[in-house]
Amino acid sequence: MPSMKELVQGVDTIWVIVAAVLVFFMQAGFALLEAGSTRMKNAGHIAGKQILSFAIVTVVFWICGFGIAFGTGNNFMGTSGWFMHVEASKIDQVFSSLSFSDVPIGAKFLFEVVFAGVSLAIMWGGLAERAKLAVYFLFGIVFSAFIYPVVGHWVWGGGWLGSVGMQDFAGSTVVHLVGGTAALVGAILLGPRLGKYNKDGSSNTIYGHNQVYSVLGVIILWLGWFGFNPGSTLGLDKSFFAYVAYTTNLAAAAGAIGALVTAWIVLGKPDITYMLNGVLAALVAITASCAFVHPWAALVIGGLAGIFMVFSVQLFDKVFRIDDPIGAFSVHGVAGIWGTLSTGFFAAPDLVNKVGVGKAGLFYGGGFHQLWVQFYGVAIAFGFVFVTSFIAMYLIKITVGLRVPKEEELIGLDIAEHGTSGYPEQLPSDYSFAKRLQA
Template sequence: MVKKLLLSMGFMSAFMPAMAFAADDATPAQLQGAIDAVWVMLAAILVIFMQAGFALLEAGSTRMKNAGHVAGKTVLTFGLCAIAFWAIGFGFAFGDGNGFFGTTGFFVDGTEEQAQAAFSSLSFSDVPIAIKFLFQLAFAGVSLAIAWGGFAERGKLPVYFIFGILYTVLVYPIVAHWVWGGGWLSQIGMQDFAGSTVVHLQGATAALVATLLLKPRIGKYNKDNTPNLIPGHNQVLSVLGVIILWIGWFGFNPGSTLSAMNDGFFGYIALTTNLAASAGAVAALVVSWIYFGKADVPSMLNGVLAALVAITASCAFVTPRDAIIIGAISGILTFFTAQWFEKAGVDDPIYAFSVHGIAGIWGTLSTGIFATPELAEKVGVGKAGLLYGGGLEQLGVQALGVFGAFLFVLVLSYIILYVIQATIGLRVTEEEEITGLDLSEHGTYGYPEQMRKTPGGTSNSV
């Protein structure tokens, strides 16, 4: 053991001077570029790992008979998203073109020649284009994961193939181009630092369309339209999923600086992000306690996510105090809108539109209220908000962006899903839904030991 330790120390002592020599030879610009590249790559990994959070959250929030399907389709749809975004979506989103979509940069080859020729909207960062692509792919994957919430427990597996590809190619990248790719919303100064609208509102709007077209799950509503509670099968999985998402958000928001060397600004963004999430958790739990008479854990989890969604747009533009306000309001808004949608007959199993849609709208508008002139100038996008001397101008820009994105995604998602419904259908049969998607779509249960038939012929299904 001692011998191995001495050998290791000898190797390190021999290796470190070589590293130091290489660093001494590098210019400051090269060192900065290397550090920025590592930081953005790490951020991309954190955001991609959010897929694990979505898998656990959605599986835990649905019934046991659908758990394997819910978790497995997360892997499938991210794979589809990666290929479609590489081929076409990234070019539409960030390629040079016009105010509505990019027309260059398809089939990303990872070379700086293509980057210089096709992606001027990303030229503010010297990070290699391959890493920029991976980072932006992670965002597209999150948006698509949100959309699947509206399909939970009743959507056909083939729909995931068709809608997943079309969403990644035709829906998500267009709005991304408007805001981040030099499009018309970018030109008028819309502030959406990491995607309250671009990522979350888009996914939530597609989820809402799917929810309305698919109609409620069997047994969700009584004949008098009063809702029945269909609890998720594993609250612990849901909690773990939210914790993973919370951690992943430190890649989501701070990583959007695309630099680690900008006076440590990514650390400030991490601060506002974390404060908002904390406030959302506390506010949602307290309001659920008052409303139900019991402190509701799922409501608290939704409060965390809603606050993270809201601060995603404003994290770089607001003070820590205002981040707490934004997060707390998000938790409260999400709780009450979730109750309203359920009573209105909208069966949204994981509350995708309340958490990602309503909070996405609020978060995007909040920059038009709370953005400080100093931070707006530092980021270089838009102007100060209403409470900091900017008047209604920035708030108006934010409202226009929200309305334009919501309407575009609503209409296009409806067209795509309506055509799918009219051809192959969106929803599994009643028998398949009652059996569960694990067995009907995949031939095996996610929990085979729990779902097996007992000697008396009954199932252990919950």
């Protein structure tokens, strides 16, 4: 008969694997959301690169990313545990940052690699409809091997931000701000899609080809978040995971309403796209604070995230003229910043004691200490990702190039990059131009 400890470990392991599967299923959500929010001529390419992206991050994270993020090392990065080649008796020593959970190291790796996969998936949104396929390989390797793992180590792996008490329970900064910032860099270096801006600087709306796909994508992502945030307990932990799921759902609902109403007021119409992004912005924001805040605060955090997202999308499009096709930085970057800062205001003492990270927020008598920690953690993470992503992508730009030629962008990446179409029935009977591009 197994002991009680073995039974608890087994149940915890099942939960972590289920949570990891839910997070992995978010890749399907990204595929539908991004393909539906862009044009038909690029749909197959955009959906298909989710498979390539996750394959790259899985291999690279196994080689070195997991060790850099969670291996024992210094305040900057882990220096052990590469290839996960560790003696069984030394696993808790090498991966001490994850030793709070008794689940096997394989389950921990699976849970963490799907997080890395989400962050990389976020990044590609800023490059949609105009980036070369080679960029996915080259930048995907750099991102998975160094950029994401280093920030992960700072906060979760025993690095310097974790040691000063930065509160980021499931990754508003580590996953979402990191991916969103890289997306912003990509959008800047690539430049806008053809036809996005007029000579006078005014913006043209480029509509997605299937809003139903986008809705289904968001529903899948919302579902996946029930693994993303609650699964970060890495165990059942006396059902605390259920509380995390509770605050997560409240925030998402508030984000949908806040964004839709705001878009209605600002744009004059209750735009469905903004409502969808409002859900995601709220989920991004509550990801840092889900374990630290009371339900009323989760509603406030989610609702404000939806509102901020609407104004952010308008700002980057109309004022800065940065073409971010699915609003990756507004949804994941801006909302990630707000979500991380929010614990500095709303972190409740009883929950802070439960989690054991940082101090209570300003509104609970904790003063400005936690807000300051959250602020400089966000600022330095943003700066690090922006600079390293810019260097990596600029080097790619001056060597192999970032952007497809004009004629390939016009005909669409499905044909130009892959020689087939996501909707072959929609092709004209004579598409010899496309065939010449393949030659």
